[in-house]
Structures are given as structure tokens and as C-alpha cells.
Amino acid sequence: MKQVPILVLDFGSQYTQLIARKLRESGVYTEVVPYRESIEDIKARKPQGIILSGGPASVYAEDAYKPDEGIWDLGLPILGICYGMQLITQHFGGSVIAADHHEYGKAKLHIENENSPIFKDVAQDSIVWMSHGDRAERLPEGFEVVGTSENSPYAAIANESKHIYAFQFHPEVHHSVEGTHMLKNFAKYICGCESTWNMGSFAKEKIAQIRAQVGEKKVLCGVSGGVDSSVVAAMLHEALPKEQLICVFVDQGLLRKDEAEQVQDMFKLLDIPLITIDAKKEFMEALAGVTDPEQKRKAIGEKFIEVFDKEAGKHTDVSFLAQGTLYTDVIESVSVKGPSKTIKSHHNVGGLPDWMTFELVEPLREIFKDEVRKLGLELGLPKHMIGRHPFPGPGLAIRVMGEVNEEALRLLRESDAIMQEELRSTGYYDKVWQAFTVLLNVQSVGVMGDNRTYDNTVCVRMVESVDGMTATFAHIPHDVLEGISRRIINEIDGINRVVYDISSKPPATIEWE
Numbered sequence: 001m002k003q004v005p006i007l008v009l010d011f012g013s014q015y016t017q018l019i020a021r022k023l024r025e026s027g028v029y030t031e032v033v034p035y036r037e038s039i040e041d042i043k044a045r046k047p048q049g050i051i052l053s054g055g056p057a058s059v060y061a062e063d064a065y066k067p068d069e070g071i072w073d074l075g076l077p078i079l080g081i082c083y084g085m086q087l088i089t090q091h092f093g094g095s096v097i098a099a100d101h102h103e104y105g106k107a108k109l110h111i112e113n114e115n116s117p118i119f120k121d122v123a124q125d126s127i128v129w130m131s132h133g134d135r136a137e138r139l140p141e142g143f144e145v146v147g148t149s150e151n152s153p154y155a156a157i158a159n160e161s162k163h164i165y166a167f168q169f170h171p172e173v174h175h176s177v178e179g180t181h182m183l184k185n186f187a188k189y190i191c192g193c194e195s196t197w198n199m200g201s202f203a204k205e206k207i208a209q210i211r212a213q214v215g216e217k218k219v220l221c222g223v224s225g226g227v228d229s230s231v232v233a234a235m236l237h238e239a240l241p242k243e244q245l246i247c248v249f250v251d252q253g254l255l256r257k258d259e260a261e262q263v264q265d266m267f268k269l270l271d272i273p274l275i276t277i278d279a280k281k282e283f284m285e286a287l288a289g290v291t292d293p294e295q296k297r298k299a300i301g302e303k304f305i306e307v308f309d310k311e312a313g314k315h316t317d318v319s320f321l322a323q324g325t326l327y328t329d330v331i332e333s334v335s336v337k338g339p340s341k342t343i344k345s346h347h348n349v350g351g352l353p354d355w356m357t358f359e360l361v362e363p364l365r366e367i368f369k370d371e372v373r374k375l376g377l378e379l380g381l382p383k384h385m386i387g388r389h390p391f392p393g394p395g396l397a398i399r400v401m402g403e404v405n406e407e408a409l410r411l412l413r414e415s416d417a418i419m420q421e422e423l424r425s426t427g428y429y430d431k432v433w434q435a436f437t438v439l440l441n442v443q444s445v446g447v448m449g450d451n452r453t454y455d456n457t458v459c460v461r462m463v464e465s466v467d468g469m470t471a472t473f474a475h476i477p478h479d480v481l482e483g484i485s486r487r488i489i490n491e492i493d494g495i496n497r498v499v500y501d502i503s504s505k506p507p508a509t510i511e512w513e
């Protein structure tokens with residue numbers, strides 16, 4: 001088994017993978033494993049340090065998630081985060097209780113021991129991010145308080161001689177300003193890890209893994225023109241001889257205006273052969289009468305596989321399906337490696353049917369969008385391809401509230417195209433992470449040219465994000481919004497109102513379904 005310098009045990013936090021990516025960003029290769037990983041499997045990876053993640057459970061509950069007891073005897077440095085801190089507190093004889101007040105959001109971390117290596121060169125009183133309902137009530141023997149916040153007298157604790165550290169806050173989220181620095185300190189000064197890992201070594205490693213996994217067989221690669229699948233196609237192209245790679249683009253009838261042509265042109269530029277399949281009819285039939293978001297996603301996921309299966313039948317020896325699945329798709333769809341909750345079934349993960357026989361090739365499954373973009377640059381993909389906003393596989397279907405039909409798709413395609421045009425002409429396309437329109441299935445009264453109208457409402461959604469795990473609505477100037485609204489209402493028959501979505505993720509999500 002490959003050596004993994006830092007191993008994260010996942011207790012189900014939505015942010016667990018962020019711990020790993022922040023450390024990778026610092027050049028320390030890190031992997032996530034389920035909290036119940038056996039001590040033998042942990043030892044086999046020869047970690048230099050272990051991190052216990054956050055999680056939704058409470059350590060004092062009867063069925064609380066507990067790691068293999070063996071981890072406490074390894075003599076390795078341990079860092080506990082939130083639930084992980086509470087586990088450490090409980091294990092070493094302290095106590096944890098339900099707090100009187102839940103604490104969500106920003107807090108200021110006051111460092112009480114500036115000599116602790118975990119806070120080496122960390123700024124005093126920096127913002128950290130809290131998300132907990134339980135708290136340590138009594139510290140275990142041998143532990144001291146190294147950080148406090150207004151509401152958390154035990155915001156950070158340490159047993160320096162045992163090299164055990166614990167934070168009540170989440171250093172891994174972007175809002176924790178010095179969080180990456182603290183994680184890096186843990187890896188570098190406490191675990192003795194070196195910063196040698198980078199995206200270039202990741203690409204090489206993954207390409208070698210693809211070769212080993214695929215052997216002489218063929219791979220069908222689902223491509224959408226999006227960054228993720230383009231990066232996967234480029235890696236496969238490099239890893240395998242031409243005749244083993246079949247790239248397939250499905251026109252499911254849920255694409256944006258002129259998108260099919262654009263994707264075909266893009267692959268010509270990459271010089272990778274592309275088969276385009278027109279499956280508009282099959283998808284529309286599968287979506288007829290479906291209004292529930294999860295049912296839509298499952299129906300679409302299944303159709304994709306049916307189409308891929310049919311195409312594979314036209315070739316010999318196709319055993320693998322390659323997809324540009326990212327960690328974001330995985331964590332929201334299923335409980336991957338720990339006990340996290342299903343938020344929505346992404347078509348390429350939770351939407352896959354049980355009867356699927358392909359073996360999956362998903363080299364990006366552990367990483368995030370911005371990491372994929374760096375990888376794309378490393379592989380030499382053109383800038384405009386790398387900068388494309390994400391577009392979900394279920395396409396416009398999950399942006400129509402209610403049943404999908406041709407008229408709804410027309411309204412969405414037209415409004416989306418206008419919004420994209422305006423964003424590009426005002427220079428805002430590259431400043432927002434993702435932007436799209438949603439058809440709300442809400443009619444309202446308007447007055448146009450002295451006549452009453454009773455037409456559709458379109459919502460404009462624009463977000464700023466780094467990795468799609470958390471997002472804030474984009475604070476774009478009102479005159480840009482005004483231009484978009486005016487053009488949508490004036491140019492599209494059937495829309496008389498435009499609204500702007502001002503919710504962040506969490507508690508909302510980026511897409512509406």
C-alpha cells in the first residue's frame with residue numbers, strides 16, 4: 001500500500017475532504033478513510049500523523065461513532081477537529097456535554113500559548129469558523145488550553161508531550177483565515193512531514209493508475225465539454241493507445257443554447273475523437289410527468305447509463321466507464337467513507353442504476369474543482385476550457401421547477417444565453433464561479449405596453465465559490481443585473497419578471513433541485 005503521510009479519519013463531516021485538500025495545497029499528500037478503518041489498514045499506510053474529522057453525531061450518544069481503539073496506542077501525533085476534539089476529550093478522561101447554545105459561524109481565536117508549534121507564525125485573534133452543539137466541559141489530565149474564543153473557553157487544547165492537539169473550530173473551511181496554516185504546522189512541525197507533493201505528481205500517479213486498472217480493455221469516457229470530463233479525457237488520452245479510448249458526448253436535450261456544437265468544436269481542437277449521441281427523445285420520455293427533484297436526477301442518471309451501455313455494445317471489450325466525478329458530487333450523493341447525509345443525488349454518483357455493469361474510472365473522485373483546474377493547466381488544456389463555469393450533467397432539467405417540457409427549456413435556454421452574453425460583455429463571467437437562470441414555475445402579473453400580462457418568473461443565480469462545497473451569492477453591481485433583467489424581459493416572450501437569488505450555501509445549495 002502507498003505511504004500516506006497524513007491520514008484523516010472521517011466521522012461524517014461535510015468538510016472532511018477539505019482537510020485533505022488544504023494539506024495537499026501545502027504539499028503534504030493526505031487521504032481520507034472511514035472512521036472505522038481497521039488499525040491494520042491504518043498501519044499499512046505508515047502515516048506520520050492522524051486527523052480525526054468533525055461529524056454530526058454526539059460522542060456521548062450510545063451509538064456514537066468510535067475509531068479503532070488501536071489508534072490511541074500508535075504513539076503518532078493526533079489532531080482532533082470538532083467531533084474529533086470531543087472524542088479526544090472523552091477518550092482521555094475529560095467530559096463532553098450538550099452546550100446551552102449552539103455555536104455556528106465566525107469566532108475570534110485568541111492564542112493562549114504562542115509557543116505551541118501548532119500556532120507557529122499564526123496571527124493572533126484571527127477569524128475561525130465554529131459549527132457545534134456540544135462542547136468539552138472538563139479537560140482530560142495532561143491537556144492545557146492553547147486557544148480560546150468568546151464562547152469557547154476550550155477552543156484549542158493540547159497535550160504537547162503526547163503530540164495530541166484538538167480544535168473546537170474547523171480550520172479546514174475557507175472562513176478560518178489561518179486554518180490552512182495551522183494544518184500545515186501540524187503536518188510540518190508536529191508530524192515531521194515534508195512538502196513535496198504537487199499536481200504534476202498527482203497527474204503522473206493517476207495516469208499510471210489508469211494504465212494499471214484498464215490493461216488491454218477499452219474505456220468509454222462520458223464527456224460533457226465541462227472541465228472535469230475534459231481533464232479526464234486528456235488523462236486517458238495520455239494513458240492509453242488511441243483504440244482503447246471511446247469518448248462519448250450525449251445530447252440529452254437539456255443542454256444550453258448552441259452547446260452541442262461548442263463541445264464538438266472543442267474536442268476537435270484537442271484532437272480527441274468524439275462520438276456525439278442524440279438521445280433527446282429518450283431523456284424527454286424518461287422525464288415526462290416527473291416533478292420530484294430526486295426522481296428527476298435518478299431518471300437522468302439511469303438514462304445516461306442506458307445510452308452508454310448501448311454505445312458500448314457497438315464496440316468490443318468495453319469494460320470501463322470513465323467520468324469526471326469530483327469529490328463534491330460524491331459527498332452530496334452518498335455517504336462515501338463515513339456516515340454523512342445524502343443531500344442530493346448527483347446523476348453520476350447517487351443517480352447510477354444498480355444494474356450498471358461498467359467498472360468506473362474516476363481519477364478526480366477525491367479532489368475539488370479548483371484542483372481540477374490546476375491539473376488541467378498542468379496537462380496543457382486551453383485556458384477558456386479550464387475557465388468554463390460548471391454545468392451539471394442533468395442540465396436544464398434541474399433548473400425547471402416542476403415538469404420539464406419544451407417550452408420551459410426554451411425559456412431557460414434563451415434567458416441563460418442572454419445572461420451569459422451580458423456577463424461576458426461586462427467582464428463578469430470570469431469573476432463569478434457559476435451563473436445560470438432558473439425557471440420558477442411561478443406566474444405573476446405585469447404590465448407591458450398598457451396591457452396586462454400573466455407570465456413566467458425567471459430567477460438569476462450567480463455564486464462565488466472556490467470548490468462548490470460552500471458558496472455565497474455574487475455581489476455583482478446592480479447595473480449589470482439591470483441589463484440582464486431588461487434584456488430577458490424585453491427579448492423573451494413569456495417572461496415578465498426576473499428575480500435574483502441572494503442565498504448562500506449552506507443553508508441553500510447552488511442548484512435549486
Ligand SMILES: Nc1ncnc2c1ncn2[C@@H]1O[C@H](COP(=O)(O)OP(=O)(O)OP(=O)(O)O)[C@@H](O)[C@H]1O
Pocket residue numbers: 221222223224225226227228229230248249250251252322323324325326329348388389390391392393394
Ligand atoms: N452530456 C454528457 N454526455 C456524456 N457524459 C456526461 C454528460 N454530462 C455529464 N457527463 C458525465 O458526468 C460527469 C459529471 O458531470 P459534471 O457536470 O459534474 O462534470 P463536467 O461536465 O465534466 O464538468 P463541469 O462540472 O465543469 O460541468 C462528467 O464529468 C461526465 O463524465
Ligand SMILES: O=c1[nH]c(=O)c2[nH+]cn([C@@H]3O[C@H](COP(=O)(O)O)[C@@H](O)[C@H]3O)c2[nH]1
Pocket residue numbers: 297328329332344345346347348390391392393394434468505509510511512
Ligand atoms: O454533474 C453534475 N451532476 C449533478 O447531478 C449535479 N448536481 C449539482 N451539480 C453541480 O455541483 C455543484 C454544487 O451544486 P449544489 O450546491 O447544487 O449541490 C454546482 O456546480 C452544480 O451545478 C451537479 N453536477
Ligand SMILES: NC(=O)CC[C@H](N)C(=O)O
Pocket residue numbers: 013053054055056057058081082083084131132133134135
Ligand atoms: N461539526 C462537528 O463536528 C459537530 C460535532 C458535534 N456533533 C457537535 O454538535 O458539537
Ligand SMILES: [Mg+2]
Pocket residue numbers: 224226390391392393
Ligand atoms: Mg458538466
